[in-house]
Structures are given as structure tokens and as C-alpha cells.
Amino acid sequence: MALSPFRRRGLVVLSLAVTLPALVLAAIAVGLTLRISRAVEDESVRFNTYLAQLVAEAFEQELMDHLRHGVVAAENVARSDGTVPQILSALASESSEFRGPHFVGLDELNGYSLLIIESQPLIYSVGDGAHAGEQFSGVLMRDAEGQVLGAGGWWMSSREFLTGHLERVVQDRLPSNPRMYGGFESTRRLSVQLFDPGGLEIGRVRTPEYGRTARIEALQGPFDGYSVRVAATATSTVVWAGRFVTLQIAFIVLMALAVVVASVFSLRYTVRQLELAQMKAGFVSNVTHELKTPIALIRLAVETLELKRVRSPEEAEKFLHMIGRETIRLSHLVDNILDFARLEAGQRVFRMEPVPVAQIVEEALETFRPRLEHLGFTLEEQIPEGLPRVNVDGTAITHCVLNLLDNAVKYSKERKLIRVAAGANGDDVWISVTDQGIGIAPADRERVFEKFVRLETGLIHDVKGSGLGLSLVAQILAAHGGRVEVESEPGRGSTFTLHLPAAGGMVSEPEEPGRRTAS
Ligand code: ADP
Secondary structure, three states, X not given: OOOOHHHHHHHHHHHHHHHHHHHHHHHHHHHHHHHHHHHHHHHHHHHHXXXXXXXHHHHHHHHHHHHHHHHHHHHHHHHOOOOHXXXXXXXXXXXXXXXXXXXXXXXXXXXXXXXXXXXXXXXXXXXXXXXXXXXXXXXXXXXXXXXXXXXXXXXXXHHHHHHHHHHHHHHHHOOOOOOOOOOXXXXXXXXXXXEOOOOOEEEEEOOOOEEEEEEEEEOOHHHOOOEEEEEEOOOOHHHHHHHHHHHHHHXXXXXXXXXXHHHHHHHHHHXXXXXXXXXXXXXXXXXXXXXXXXXXXXXXXXXXXXOOOOOOHHHHHHHHHHHHHHHHHHHHHHHHHHHHHHHHHOOOEEOOEEEEHHHHHHHHHHHHHHHHHHOOOEEEEEXXXXXXXXXXXXXXXXXXXXXXXXXXXXXXXXXXXXXXXXXXXXXXEEEEEEEOOOOOOHHHOOHHHOOOOOOOOOOOOOOOOOOOHHHHHHHHHHHOOOEEEEEEEOOOEEEEEEEEEEOHHHOOOOOOOOEEXXX
């Protein structure tokens, strides 16, 4: 029995009232988390830009200091009026790292470029001849009176110089105080790479881990064309913040999913419970009606007979027949209700013994035949000889067949033909009941075996029932290690088949005294 659309809509609205705010909160949480992560990234970009500039400046400063240091001896020679060869030999004695000591006279200096680093002039020029591809780097030299004589310096390979000094520049020249910038990052958590004018990496300090916030800064002067790239390493704030953000978003999404799944499940559960409650209420009213009707008919018949209000013996027989029929109906219903109650409580005890299949079918038909005849049904029996025995509680299985026969009658209209058949297929022994009634739609074929389920067919209001019959059949068969199947075509009829395992070697001796069903 389905829930009314109004109640169903109410429940859906209720569960949306829980789910939607949860989803909105999750979306806000994801948005905020992404904003925090973006802020951390922006901070990282700013710091990397700043650091790349620092590295570039530090390189130039390193060169300047290095040159200054190397030139001191030569400058002393110049100040004490030393000759050019003496200046050159002083330069040559200094730095093995630079090649080709060179003195550029004042009059030649106009071919050279001047770069001021922290107010110190650095003279340089792209070399040619023997030093092609190398650059000249030097500083101005003065005589004893402080007059500029020219520039002293060396031909140098920027590549060698930069590679050799990279570590020193990064480790010694950059501030390592994490607070120096006021941001999240520290120079110790950054990687610095050097690239030559061809874009080739010529040196690195620490491995870069996170390219998104990396920044590149071009070097100048003698290092024109070279560049430094500063990127975060694995231990940088931006990297672990990125990981936490991913984790946090995953958690938020999972939580949102859990809320959605939980509310879908609780919605379905509530709908199911309400439907069950509704079905139980329907069941009580059905059963009450089912009990009252035969009782009223029996009372009427008994009173009529007692008061001798019958006009002929045929009429008396009709009333007696009615008492018999209604008593069977009543006892069938009471049996079903008792069986159901016992099965539900797990107290139904089955007395298993090897029983011939034909005997089960015959017992059921014997009880049912008068009703079939009375209602004008034709019965076809297809029970072959020599069918194996089944190890069952004979009364319970007979009761199942009776339930199937009862349904076949109830759900047939004009075509009053019922076929009862039995057979065996290896270990599988089966009994089937076929009718040519209203049939069951494919979507309902599973549902009919659920307790209290009565399908909304056109007949439902005319045909009485409790919605227990097939659920009992399914439970009893399951307790016997068997199953019940249905094949049906709406409008043409249905076949219900009980499958039971053959008794095998246990044919003669009675089995265990009783067995309880699973609760
Ligand atoms: P009921 O007491 O209502 O017959 P059952 O559990 O025996 O309860 O059957 C459940 C429902 O399955 C019935 O209400 C009916 O709609 C459908 N049904 C059962 N047997 C047949 C059949 N032979 N043909 C068509 N519908 C059937």
C-alpha cells in the first residue's frame, strides 16, 4: 500500500529541510577553505617574487664583493704608482676563478659599460677574440691621489661564477630569519634554480616542489640573459597548506555526501515504516472483515436451520453447505494468522519427515475440491507417478498449496481453469498452481511475497484477503531450504511454483523431531 502523495511530499520537504542547509554549509566551507588556500598562495607568490629579486641582487653584490676583494692587491699597486704589468701581475696572483687579468686604461673605458651596484661602479663589456663569449668584469682603479687610472679586472665566465657561488648566495647572503619578510615562508624552505640564457638549468639549491607559485627574475649587467627561479620546497607552508586544503575539501565533500545518503536512507526507511504501519492498519481492518463475514453467514445459516425457516430439504442442504464453506474459510484464515504470528515470533516448529509429493498435492486438493466445484472451476491435474519424496512438514507445505489454490480462485475472473502440476528435476522437486486470472505486473512480482502486501488491482475491493498468504508461503519454503517463484502475464494468468529439495537418502527414517524457523 503506497503512501499518499501528500504525506510523501511532506517527508521529502522535511528531509530537504535537513539536507539543503547541510549542503549550503558544506559549499560555504569549501568556498572559505579555497579562499584561505588562495590567500596562502598569493602570499607565497609575493614572497617568491621578493626572494627572486633578492637573489638577483645578491648575485650582483656577490660579484662586486668578489671583484673588490680580488682587486685590493692590484689597487694598492696602482696607488703606489705601479706600472700596468705590475697591476696585471697583482691581479693574476689573486683570483684563480677569473681568467685573463686585464687593465683598461682611462682612455679605453668608453668601450665598456658601467653598472652601479650599491653605488659601486662595476665595469664590464662583452669580450671578443680569445675571450669571446666571456665577459670582462672589473672595478675602477685609482692612483694615490684618488684619480681614476682605468679599470682592473678579469675575463670571466658568468656560468662558472654563478654556479660556483649559488650556494653561497642562497645560504649566506639571504636572510634566513623566518620573520624577515613577515609572511609565512622562510628562505630555508625555498628552492633557487639558475638558468642560463638558453634556458638550461645550471645550478640549484634544494629541489622545487610546487610550481604554481614559483617566480622567475632576470639577472642584469654581466649576467644579462641569466635568470633565477624561486619555488616552494616540500616543507613550505604553501605546499602543506595545499595538502591540508585538499584533505579538508575531501572531508567536507564526504560529510556532505554522508548527510545526503543518510537523509535519503532515513527518508526511504520512514516511508517504508509508514507504509508498513498503513499496511498493518489495512490488515487489521481486512482481517476483521474476513472474520466477521463468515461468522455472520454461519450464524444466519444456523439460525435459519434452528428456526426451521427452510422451505425444502434442498434449501437446508444449501445452508449446511454454506456453513461448511464458511467454516473452511474461517479456519483457513485463522491458520494463516496463527502461522504468521508463530513465524514472526520465531516459534513455528516444523516436523520434518519424508513425504511423497503426490500426497501433499492430493491432501490440498481434497480440502479444496468442493470449493472449486461449487464455484464452477475446472481442475487439471498433472501429477506423474513415481515422484520422489521431500523431507518436509507435510501440513505446512499442504497449507502453502492451499494458499496458492485460494489465490488462484480469488484472482480468476471468467476463465475458471486451474492447473496443478508437480515434477522433479534432479534434486529439485516442484509443485505448481496455474490460473488464467488477472495476472501480476512485472514490477509487483517481488512485492507480492512481502507481508501485508495486497496489490491495487481492480479486484482488491471485491476480493477479500489479509495480504499474508504469499509471505507465509515464501517463509515456509525458505525454512525448508526451498523457494517460491512466480511467472505471470497481466490479464492472462499466473503460475506459482514451489521448489523443494528431494529427500534423497532420508526417505524412510523420520528426521529430527522439529526445526525452528529463523526469526
Ligand atoms: P491476499 O490475502 O491478499 O490474497 P496474498 O499474500 O496471498 O494475500 O497475495 C498478495 C497479493 O498478491 C494479492 O493481494 C494479489 O494482489 C496478488 N496475487 C496473489 N496471487 C495471485 C494470483 N494468482 N493472480 C493474481 N494476483 C495474485
